[in-house]
Amino acid sequence: MALVAALVGGVGAMRARSLLRKPKPLGAHYRDAPTKVLIVGGGFGGIPVVKELVHALDGNQRVGVALLDRVSFTTFYPLVPRTISANVEIGHLAHSIRSIVRPLGVDFNQAEVEGVDFEAQEVHSNKGSFPYDYLVLAPGSRTAFFDTVGVREHAIELKGLREALQVRNTIIDRFEEAQWLRGEHEEGLLTFIFVGGGPTGVEGAASTHDLIFNVLKRDYPDVDFERVRIVLINSGKRILKEIDTSLSNTALHRLASENIEVMNNTRVAEIRSDAVVLSNGSTIPTCTTVWAAGVEPGPLVKGLDVPRDARGRIVVDRFMRVKDRPRVYAVGDCISIEDKPPLPALAQAAKQEGKIAGHNLAAEIVNSPLTPFRYRSLGQLVDLGTTSALTDILGVKLSGLLGEAVWRTVYLKELGYNLDRTQVLSDWAIDCIICPSVSKLYDDPPAP
Numbered sequence: 001m002a003l004v005a006a007l008v009g010g011v012g013a014m015r016a017r018s019l020l021r022k023p024k025p026l027g028a029h030y031r032d033a034p035t036k037v038l039i040v041g042g043g044f045g046g047i048p049v050v051k052e053l054v055h056a057l058d059g060n061q062r063v064g065v066a067l068l069d070r071v072s073f074t075t076f077y078p079l080v081p082r083t084i085s086a087n088v089e090i091g092h093l094a095h096s097i098r099s100i101v102r103p104l105g106v107d108f109n110q111a112e113v114e115g116v117d118f119e120a121q122e123v124h125s126n127k128g129s130f131p132y133d134y135l136v137l138a139p140g141s142r143t144a145f146f147d148t149v150g151v152r153e154h155a156i157e158l159k160g161l162r163e164a165l166q167v168r169n170t171i172i173d174r175f176e177e178a179q180w181l182r183g184e185h186e187e188g189l190l191t192f193i194f195v196g197g198g199p200t201g202v203e204g205a206a207s208t209h210d211l212i213f214n215v216l217k218r219d220y221p222d223v224d225f226e227r228v229r230i231v232l233i234n235s236g237k238r239i240l241k242e243i244d245t246s247l248s249n250t251a252l253h254r255l256a257s258e259n260i261e262v263m264n265n266t267r268v269a270e271i272r273s274d275a276v277v278l279s280n281g282s283t284i285p286t287c288t289t290v291w292a293a294g295v296e297p298g299p300l301v302k303g304l305d306v307p308r309d310a311r312g313r314i315v316v317d318r319f320m321r322v323k324d325r326p327r328v329y330a331v332g333d334c335i336s337i338e339d340k341p342p343l344p345a346l347a348q349a350a351k352q353e354g355k356i357a358g359h360n361l362a363a364e365i366v367n368s369p370l371t372p373f374r375y376r377s378l379g380q381l382v383d384l385g386t387t388s389a390l391t392d393i394l395g396v397k398l399s400g401l402l403g404e405a406v407w408r409t410v411y412l413k414e415l416g417y418n419l420d421r422t423q424v425l426s427d428w429a430i431d432c433i434i435c436p437s438v439s440k441l442y443d444d445p446p447a448p
């Protein structure tokens with residue numbers, strides 16, 4: 001018995017050591033390597049592919065890996081809505097991709113990928129063509145507008161850091177105008193509409209409330225804050241339909257306590273420069289609409305000659321290999337797994353898929369067996385502003401301040417890099433002591 005325990009302990013310790021030790025960087029540069037791996041997209045799916053692949057190849061001298069992304073940083077999306085209220089500094093959620101992959105012996109190129117020639121095994125981009133022997137597609141998704149009239153012209157999408165900054169700048173613009181007009185303004189100037197009752201819409205509306213009432217209220221003495229309206233429009237029967245009903249009811253009460261109006265079973269028919277028209281024919285005067293109503297594959301995925309599902313996502317098998325395209329893998333928001341129920345477009349799913357794809361790609365290169373993907377939901381977290389969050393982890397449901405404490409702890413861990421953790425922790429510590437000063441940063445294109 002003691003021997004078995006010692007053996008189990010020994011194997012466990014070896015496994016733990018192999019997981020903990022720093023991966024040996026790859027020995028070959030992508031350009032000169034006999035076997036070239038190309039990864040498109042350095043987000044929640046792409047980065048774990050790189051890490052797992054390098055870990056499994058363990059200093060391989062023949063395989064060279066390059067990562068392509070249109071931007072030079074990877075974004076920590078779950079905290080993006082918090083940047084609207086300046087509870088987290090925008091730059092603290094962007095981590096340099098180069099600084100992540102360079103120590104692993106992986107090349108990075110900032111390039112917009114435009115298409116893939118699967119026969120020639122080449123990726124085409126605005127920086128030229130990149131050959132590959134193995135390819136991983138992880139370009140994520142973009143906001144879906146569902147052909148809504150006026151949305152592209154008159155709404156701001158809530159996707160990444162640039163868009164969150166645009167939302168914040170636009171809100172500040174509206175208050176500048178209201179201050180200038182000293183109450184003599186149109187009805188909708190201080191009405192802020194969020195479209196989409198999922199986590200992004202709810203979090204965006206809650207963060208907007210924090211910005212207006214915790215930060216801006218001090219700075220605009222001539223604005224009547226009683227005239228502020230924040231409205232969340234949701235096409236479904238209830239907001240946050242992916243989470244437990246008791247938690248979504250808690251969210252509803254919290255939003256109501258902050259005078260955020262929730263309109264369920266309501267669709268937006270048209271967005272105009274001065275109003276939102278609803279499907280029931282009624283109109284809400286507003287000049288600020290934020291769109292967070294869903295995602296879809298981007299133009300790169302739409303243009304690929306690969307099997308796709310009804311929503312345009314790339315179909316992969318349970319090993320993350322693209323159907324009918326040998327040596328091509330895909331992960332993240334842009335995929336659906338053959339014969340499996342669709343997975344939510346979440347960071348945790350993309351991360352798990354990325355790990356398994358990296359592992360299987362290395363296994364394919366060295367001719368060892370592949371591992372099938374199994375999704376494990378790690379729980380649900382939704383931010384309701386700086387003093388309240390909903391968490392559902394392993395069936396333990398929390399809300400309010402306790403939920404907020406767990407929410408912060410989980411995301412501090414998930415941030416993944418000590419520099420980012422320190423910066424976000426210091427943002428939160430400062431925010432507890434002094435109210436942030438927020439001004440319009442940079443002169444963005446005029447708000448729609």
Ligand SMILES: Cc1cc2nc3c(=O)[nH]c(=O)nc-3n(C[C@H](O)[C@H](O)[C@H](O)COP(=O)(O)OP(=O)(O)OC[C@H]3O[C@@H](n4cnc5c(N)ncnc54)[C@H](O)[C@@H]3O)c2cc1C
Pocket residue numbers: 040041042043044045046068069070071073074075077078079080081111112113114138139140141158159160199200298300331332333334345346347348349350381
């Ligand atoms: C505001 C917001 C909040 C969110 N909050 C949460 C949350 O709280 N919890 C959660 O689990 N999930 C959350 N998500 C969802 C989560 O961020 C995504 O599911 C996840 O990022 C998907 O990972 P991905 O690798 O597929 O795509 P991404 O992480 O978006 O990475 C895709 C990468 O590909 C690059 N790229 C795209 N097209 C090209 C191209 N043509 N050429 C070169 N590069 C390209 C992009 O620049 C990007 O770096 C949130 C998303 C948003 C927008």
